[in-house]
Amino acid sequence: MTEEQNLYEVALTKLPGIGAQLTRLLVSYCGSPKAVFHAPPGKLLKIPGFGSITVKNIQENAKAALREAEVIVKKAAEQNVQLLFYTSPHYPDRLKQIADAPVLLYFRGNGNLNQRRIISIVGTRQISSYGQAVTERIIEELTPYNVLIVSGLAYGVDVVAHRAALQAGLPTIGVMANGPDNIYPAVHRKYAERMLTQGGILTENSFGTKPDAPRFPARNRIIAGMSDCTLVIEAALKSGTLITADIAHSYDKEVMAVPGNITSPVSKGTNYLIKSLKAAAYTSIQDLVELLNWDLEDEQLAKKQKLIAYTSEDFTEEELKILQLLQQSKEELMDNLSWKTQIPVSQLASLLLGLEFRGVIRQLPGKKFVLVR
Known part of the structure; x- marks a missing residue:
């Protein structure tokens, strides 16, 4: 992939008011990101849904978007960050099928984002000893199947899943709500650095982006969208984990949950998912194998x-x-x-x-x- 191609791909994402769906529409009609920036107004006006205001917006902001893209492409090269546009063969195919998938991803690492089998493991930050034991056991059971483990690098279930995957020799991807140049939380940097050679770090956010609260639900859609199944270990009734499960459910992805103690607050969410038929119960690896027809x-x-x-x-x-x-x-x-x-x-x-x-x-x-x- 040439630097010029990266430049125009990134620049498209920096045009104000042009979201993921409009970006795909522009590329589809113009043929390439570069062609979008060189298309005459008359051609752009023929695109369904594009009026004179949108076309004027593109033309007025094109130079600024390209200048910003130059800085990003340079930083990516310096920091070994791969810029994965949605047309890239390395972009996650499973995620590409989702309507609200990001058009550009920032990836550091060596993992195969299109591995044959990918499982997302999510759960509470307030993990119990039971949740930790179950998470480690699940990773151990998944090892013979050469699975890519995806999670959010957060406290609790996420980092336990990443750590167990590293120990088991499985590739693991941490999806972040901030830019690719920082690890959040910083205390997990040692695991993230190991993941760069056994998986990687993935985000839709550009360099310097802070992990603001609204970015976490957006991050969760990537976790849910790039895997075959989202496995919930422990979760409270009102939590980001259940949001991730709901997103996976809305994508027609498989969802599984580990049954828990009915007196435990962090088991109420998983038990609710099973009870409401939003998730299948995970009691052993065979449940997952049969659900996904492995x-x-x-x-x-x-x-x-x-x-x-x-x-x-x-x-x-x-x-x-x-x-x-x-x-x-x-x-x-x-x-x-x-x-x-x-x-x-x-x-x-x-x-x-x-x-x-x-x-x-x-x-x-x-x-x-x-x-x-």
Whole structure:
């Protein structure tokens, strides 16, 4: 990605009054961020919803936006911050599908934001010993599945999840409500620095942005939007954690909650989510695996990998037809193999015998054939 491309992408986000949806509309009609800044007024006026006031606003503020973008692009290069516009292949695909997703993200680290499996773990800042034990246990259970753990780097459940992920060797991403040049809270800097080599730090806010209160709900939508499932460990009834769960629910994302002690204030939120059917109960890793169909995914992947092994130069075209059919149907009668592969029985018998000698298939009673490996 060129510096010039970054420059125009950042500049688009600095045009006053042009939010995420209008930005996408501009890029869609003009073809690129750079083209937006060079488009004549007549072309911009043809865009649905763009009137003369909006077009005048773009033209009057274009130079200032580009100057501001120059400073940001320079800082990003100096501080090893990746500028991820929504068209970037490194931008989180899951988040891209959300209507109110930010068009630009600031990312420090080496994590894959499009990892095959991503789970967000959120919860109260006032974590109990039970909540800490459960969080650590969940991370341990997730380890064999090579999951990316997303949280908010806050006190309580967030930092426990990040710390446990680091210890387990899982990549973990901290989504912040401030700029990429500062860690908040500062006490978690040591974990954030480790995350730069085992995940990373992500934010939609530019350099120098303070973690003001309104930015936290906005931060929560990123946490909910970039994962497959939001897992709530502990939460009070009125809390930012429940806001995150509601956001995930509104995105048609899966939500799970850990049942808790009915006398504990930090379990009232999770128990409420389960009771109101806004979240499925998490009692073991199997609950999550079944909810997200990870077991079926793994089975299909294993079949695909096995099939790839059969598409090598070791087999003829006719042999591959047989192997691929047996891959799909488990076992087949010889006559069925013949008409499904369109291989004459006389030729098929010789091919089956050859594959059987090579130990690839075996014959069952009744002239049925199955794969051996």
